[in-house]
Amino acid sequence: MSEFLNDLGHYVFLQNALLTGILASVACGIIGTYVVVRRISYIADGIAHTVLGGMGAALYLNRVYHWHGLIPLHGALVAALVAAVIIGLVSLRAKQREDTAISALWAIGMAAGIIFISRTPGYNEDLMGYLFGNILMVSTGDLWMLAGLDVLIVVAGLMFYNQFLAVCFDQEFAGLRGLRVEVFYLFLLGLAALTVVLLSTVVGIVMVVAMLTLPIGIAALFCRSLWGMMVISTILCAIFTTSGLAVSYGPDYPAGATTIILAGAAYLGALSVKWAISRS
Amino acid sequence: MNVTSSPAIFVEDLWFSYGSNSILEDVNITIPQGDFVSIVGPNGGGKTTLLKLMLGLLKPSRGLARIFGETPEQARRRIGYMPQHSQLDPDFPATVMDVALMGRLGHGRIFGPYSKRDKEIVANVLEQVGLRNFRKKSFAAISGGQRQRLFIARALACEPDILLLDEPTANLDVVMEGDLYELLQTLNNRLTIVMVSHDLGFVSRIVKSVICVKRKVLMHPTSEVTGAIINEIYGSPMRMIRHNGERDCNCQNS
Numbered sequence: 001m002s003e004f005l006n007d008l009g010h011y012v013f014l015q016n017a018l019l020t021g022i023l024a025s026v027a028c029g030i031i032g033t034y035v036v037v038r039r040i041s042y043i044a045d046g047i048a049h050t051v052l053g054g055m056g057a058a059l060y061l062n063r064v065y066h067w068h069g070l071i072p073l074h075g076a077l078v079a080a081l082v083a084a085v086i087i088g089l090v091s092l093r094a095k096q097r098e099d100t101a102i103s104a105l106w107a108i109g110m111a112a113g114i115i116f117i118s119r120t121p122g123y124n125e126d127l128m129g130y131l132f133g134n135i136l137m138v139s140t141g142d143l144w145m146l147a148g149l150d151v152l153i154v155v156a157g158l159m160f161y162n163q164f165l166a167v168c169f170d171q172e173f174a175g176l177r178g179l180r181v182e183v184f185y186l187f188l189l190g191l192a193a194l195t196v197v198l199l200s201t202v203v204g205i206v207m208v209v210a211m212l213t214l215p216i217g218i219a220a221l222f223c224r225s226l227w228g229m230m231v232i233s234t235i236l237c238a239i240f241t242t243s244g245l246a247v248s249y250g251p252d253y254p255a256g257a258t259t260i261i262l263a264g265a266a267y268l269g270a271l272s273v274k275w276a277i278s279r280s
Numbered sequence: 281m282n283v284t285s286s287p288a289i290f291v292e293d294l295w296f297s298y299g300s301n302s303i304l305e306d307v308n309i310t311i312p313q314g315d316f317v318s319i320v321g322p323n324g325g326g327k328t329t330l331l332k333l334m335l336g337l338l339k340p341s342r343g344l345a346r347i348f349g350e351t352p353e354q355a356r357r358r359i360g361y362m363p364q365h366s367q368l369d370p371d372f373p374a375t376v377m378d379v380a381l382m383g384r385l386g387h388g389r390i391f392g393p394y395s396k397r398d399k400e401i402v403a404n405v406l407e408q409v410g411l412r413n414f415r416k417k418s419f420a421a422i423s424g425g426q427r428q429r430l431f432i433a434r435a436l437a438c439e440p441d442i443l444l445l446d447e448p449t450a451n452l453d454v455v456m457e458g459d460l461y462e463l464l465q466t467l468n469n470r471l472t473i474v475m476v477s478h479d480l481g482f483v484s485r486i487v488k489s490v491i492c493v494k495r496k497v498l499m500h501p502t503s504e505v506t507g508a509i510i511n512e513i514y515g516s517p518m519r520m521i522r523h524n525g526e527r528d529c530n531c532q533n534s
Contacts, residue, residue, distance in 0.1 A: 037372060039369070162385065163385070166382045169369070173434070176356055224374075224375060225418075226373050229373050
């Protein structure tokens with residue numbers, strides 16, 4: 001731990017990692033709250049895993065057909081937005097088959113990604129990187145991208161707070177009040193997709209899923225309002241990413257996995273506390 | 281104004297089915313403004329379906345529904361709707377005020393916070409249903425009866441001319457139910473009220489007309505709802521259909 005604090009002043013990569021964790025927390029806290037209260041974390045997971053297919057395809061086209069303008073991020077963006085629209089429309093129109101559609105996209109997306117990567121010449125160490133990411137290798141460009149995402153999410157979240165709240169709470173009633181609920185729902189899924197993509201290129205898919213659910217799950221146990229949940233989960237998320245980084249740095253553990261274990265332990269701890277309070 | 285002289289609800293030659301499964305057949309009803317109507321009938325008879333057709337949430341297979349002479353979509357701003365609360369997430373992180381404010385959506389700006397006027401209107405309707413002191417409480421922390429009143433407040437926050445309520449007395453004990461009907465009776469002085477209910481006993485004391493729904497639909501003034509009619513509604517389907525076919529009662533079937 002002291003090694004971490006000591007090196008933090010000297011190494012830019014460590015400062016970037018810390019900042020990445022905090023920027024990612026803002027996006028995860030806000031979008032994660034909507035995802036959890038609307039009970040669509042499974043949808044976010046599905047989108048996150050479909051992303052691998054897009055990344056693989058982009059990498060393949062880049063290496064084999066020399067489309068040099070195309071980087072894995074572009075493929076991920078297209079795959080995520082397409083997955084968000086498909087899943088969104090399925091869940092709005094055909095409720096009973098929603099889980100099947102999500103599972104299908106999830107599996108097909110990952111499988112396609114693995115096939116593309118296996119056919120891509122060169123050293124493909126990236127696969128593990130896409131799944132678990134490496135917060136210690138974040139560039140300044142990535143940081144700006146995350147900052148941009150945060151601005152978009154905060155502005156949309158503030159402007160349409162009441163509308164998103166109504167759509168998440170009671171879609172039918174919101175529709176009767178003249179709200180374009182399908183548009184808002186797809187917009188929300190689109191923002192979730194964007195969050196998932198940008199964060200998964202930085203911290204990895206599994207970490208995104210963890211950050212979109214665990215801190216929010218803890219906040220949900222104790223919060224009375226939606227905005228309170230957003231603030232608390234953003235703070236918790238920042239605490240987890242920062243402590244994950246600090247704890248893993250000395251013994252050289254994988255930072256992402258350490259963060260997830262810490263957040264998971266805190267979630268289980270919070271559940272036990274809540275359970276104990278409700279019994280007493 | 282022509283619109284104000286239209287009946288609150290006018291349903292003509294309306295049929296509805298899910299696929300080949302016929303739910304409502306040949307519905308013709310007229311509900312005048314200021315009426316207090318209860319929709320009764322057995323489970324699965326089509327009560328909620330009829331309400332949703334009036335709201336425009338479902339489209340009839342045939343025929344039409346008009347609210348104050350307009351289509352349900354056009355009239356939405358004049359309708360206050362209370363859904364069956366069992367559909368909603370009881371742990372949702374929102375305060376009583378947050379939920380009631382949803383009734384103000386679609387009245388002003390399309391984004392941004394609610395206006396001061398919106399908040400005044402909502403404070404006022406929460407007062408009417410006796411929830412003013414609970415406005416900062418969490419939705420998850422209030423009782424079933426308070427939730428029912430909150431959903432009525434949310435419907436009233438729309439400043440409606442008609443209230444459509446889906447089983448407002450579900451899960452209430454007798455005392456809470458009495459309070460609720462008292463509230464509805466007061467509201468009926470200025471609003472048309474249509475509610476779905478299973479509870480015929482209470483209904484006959486305060487409502488002015490009863491709509492019986494069991495695939496076919498008949499409307500009676502409450503004074504004519506006798507034991508025989510109740511029996512017919514909840515009895516075997518064959519008898520109900522024969523009853524409709526013979527038109528042997530004074531139905532306001534227009």
